[in-house]
Amino acid sequence: MTPHSWQRTKIVCTLGPATDHPGIIEQLIGCGMDVARVNASHGDHADHSRRIERVRQAANALGQPVAILIDLPGPKFRIGDLPDDFRKLAEGEIVRLIAEVSLVKEEGEGAEERNRLLPVRDPELLQALRPGESVFLADGSIELCVRTATAVSVRCEVIIGGIVRSGSGINVPESVLNELVPTDDDRRHLAFAVAHEIEWVGVSFVQSAGDLARVRACLPSGAGAQPLLMAKIEKRHALADLEGIVEASDGVMVARGDLGVETDLAEIPVVQKRIISVANARGRPVVTATQMLESMVEREHPTRAEATDVANAVLDGTDAVMLSAETAIGQFPVAAVRFLARVLTATEKGYSLRMAHDRMRATDMPNSPDKPPSALSFAACQLAARLSARAIIVPAHSMAAVLAIARFRPQAPLVVVAGSIRLYRSLALVRGVSPLLSTASGAGGTGLQACLVQAREWLISQGLAEPDDQVVLVSASGSACEQPDTLRTVRLSRVESLDG
Incomplete structure (x- = not known):
């Protein structure tokens, strides 16, 4: 295994042309990439397959767990093809949204009237719009207001003008777009994700828990064959059902791009805190995304505001x-x-202990919105804190067993000896978790000892423990018990004498 500095907060990197250059994937993993993201909205399956295979090979060679996250396109509404590929809209102008396929029927219109037409690639959008609603184009830079609407044509006034281009995104914050998730394209990408044993799938434009249920129904039966579902919170209506969506998901993403168009931009920091808080309370991993270091697309050094955004x-x-x-x-x-890894390390160094204490207190409060916490998981984190244990070690066969502990944000590394390659990779996303792929063959005493030896070797090799340090062990009492039910302290120098 290639040693690199241990940090609690994980890093997700989106793959693309910039990562295709030889050696880049290996360098990203070496610098701290934990999850490689594939955006299914761009490229084709051949591109995705090639990039996924490169990540798998590099991760195996470096001995690092790296999960794959594939984002589904979802029902993203877009402007169709425009003459000259763009159109300038002036404030006060009247335009008509029509289905792109209907443009041919408008050939009889005069040139001036045709110039008012804005083709829409998805006719479902036209059916959802109502008079008085706002329509935003081009990442929110252009605002329209619906004046009249039929199933085939929507007449709008330009409130804020600008240049709209072919393929520009359309946001309709006030419309409820029922049961559009998953789209036919989403289903095709889901089949691809299953075939390539992808660990995480990002579900775009989720509006309700029902959206996740419909996506999950597209997956094969059997927990071991299913990717985990990450609900991308980027619609205003999702905030109304946030608790239900988080409960129905396996993880959550604060997708600040479209969310910043769908809601008041000034409220995004508060909305971000709310989403993260709800995910933390329910033990769901949460990713914060969009423009974290946007200036580094073109510049080698980020802004001070970006560094602060990451830390916050x-x-x-x-x-x-x-x-x-x-x-x-x-x-x-x-x-x-x-640079991202540097900010994470600096922030954790100054605040991780306080964050662990705050999380334990918040969960222990009588009025906490959390479900009653697992007594064993809570006790493991308390015991590790009081003993200043160097790690909490958990042989695990399920994500739930690990999240039950990780949700309390322990200060000590949570070293998980995973019983499967899928779990090993999936856990790379979870804060504070260091996954190891189990080399133990048994589930009893011999297997437990092997897990402890493996964890001990990793801790010492990373400089996180000394041979005589104490750790907290959370384990199952026997092969018939899948969930941990036993808690004990172990001195690393005495692992071989442990009575399983």
């Missing part, structure tokens, strides 16, 4: 921070990850 996401309680264009198309992908 850590202090909010995020499990991971994500780079998008910075690594996908940026000029300095490795430098971006290296």
